Amino acid sequence: MAIEEPEYEVMQRAAPFEVRHYRPFIVAETIVDGDMDAASNVGFRRIAGYIFGDNRSVVGAVSPGPQGAANAGSEKIAMTAPVTMEPQESSASQTMAANRWRVHFVLPKSLTMNTVPRPNNAQVNLREVPAKRYAVLSFSGFAGSEKVQSKSAELLAWISAQGFTPVGAPQLARYDPPWQLPFFRRNEILVELSGL
Numbered sequence: 001m002a003i004e005e006p007e008y009e010v011m012q013r014a015a016p017f018e019v020r021h022y023r024p025f026i027v028a029e030t031i032v033d034g035d036m037d038a039a040s041n042v043g044f045r046r047i048a049g050y051i052f053g054d055n056r057s058v059v060g061a062v063s064p065g066p067q068g069a070a071n072a073g074s075e076k077i078a079m080t081a082p083v084t085m086e087p088q089e090s091s092a093s094q095t096m097a098a099n100r101w102r103v104h105f106v107l108p109k110s111l112t113m114n115t116v117p118r119p120n121n122a123q124v125n126l127r128e129v130p131a132k133r134y135a136v137l138s139f140s141g142f143a144g145s146e147k148v149q150s151k152s153a154e155l156l157a158w159i160s161a162q163g164f165t166p167v168g169a170p171q172l173a174r175y176d177p178p179w180q181l182p183f184f185r186r187n188e189i190l191v192e193l194s195g196l
Contacts, residue, residue, distance in 0.1 A: 003081045005175075006106045011133070017158050018136045019193070022129075026116060029104035030123050031088060036101065036145045036172075043103025044083055050124045051077040051105065055117035075117045078108050082173035082188070098169075134190045135159050135166070143187040148172050151189045159191060167192040 012019040030046045032039040053074040083105060087098030104127075107116060113128055137155040141147070152170040159166050168191070175186040 003079060004106075004108055005081050007109065008134075014158075016138050017155070018138075019133065019164075020136055021133050022131060024129060024131050025109065026107045026111060026113060026126060026128050027104040028107055028119065029102055029125055029127060032101050032103055033099060034101075035099065036085065036148070039101040039103065040083075040085060043085070043101065046121060046124060047083075047103060047105050050119045050121060051079065051107075054120045054124075056120060057117050058115055074120075077111070077117065080106050080108060081175045082106075084171050084173045084190075086171040087169050133193045133195060135162075135164060135193055136191075137189045139187050139189075140185050141182045141187070142185070143172060143174055148187075148189065152191075155189045155191055159193070165194040167194050 006022055006025050008020040008022040010018050011021055028047050028050050030043050032043040032046070034042065053076050055074050055077075057073060057075045083103065086102045086104075088100040088102055089098050107126075113126065116126055119126065135155060135158065137151055137158070139147075139151055155170060156166065171190045173188040173190055175188075176184070
């Protein structure tokens with residue numbers, strides 16, 4: 001069964017690099033303190049809790065219950081890919097050595113800010129991300145902090161060579177569950193570019 005991913009158009013390709021234009025999307029996100037691995041685990045569990053039902057449906061945006069009243073209970077949300085991590089404090093040379101991270105899932109495109117269930121956990125926030133342009137580097141295998149740092153530097157060097165202007169820190173996007181064999185794993189580093 002295919003898992004939904006954010007919608008984008010490839011504007012430029014020079015494998016393993018791409019420039020993509022992403023359409024607007026909504027994320028469920030949380031800020032987590034700790035190193036990359038610890039923050040990934042805590043952030044994933046927090047957001048997974050939200051999509052698996054630790055939320056409340058928006059009154060009026062759900063189907064009527066058996067007696068005709070709106071059911072404002074919890075709602076399961078379809079799993080999407082990737083899980084994305086973005087450092088919130090770092091130096092340009094040690095991007096993945098941050099101690100604070102934003103972890104997010106992109107929510108299914110069928111949801112809007114008016115219909116998306118609200119998190120019960122105050123540490124989970126919903127945010128609408130406008131259309132953006134990203135440079136992307138895809139790679140397989142494990143996505144440990146050293147490899148991610150190396151791939152981030154590689155992508156930033158390519159961005160500079162192309163004459164693009166980066167916006168913000170590199171983000172790590174992981175598409176596969178932890179039990180996936182390393183050589184089948186799909187990982188990406190994304191850097192927002194100025195302009196559309």
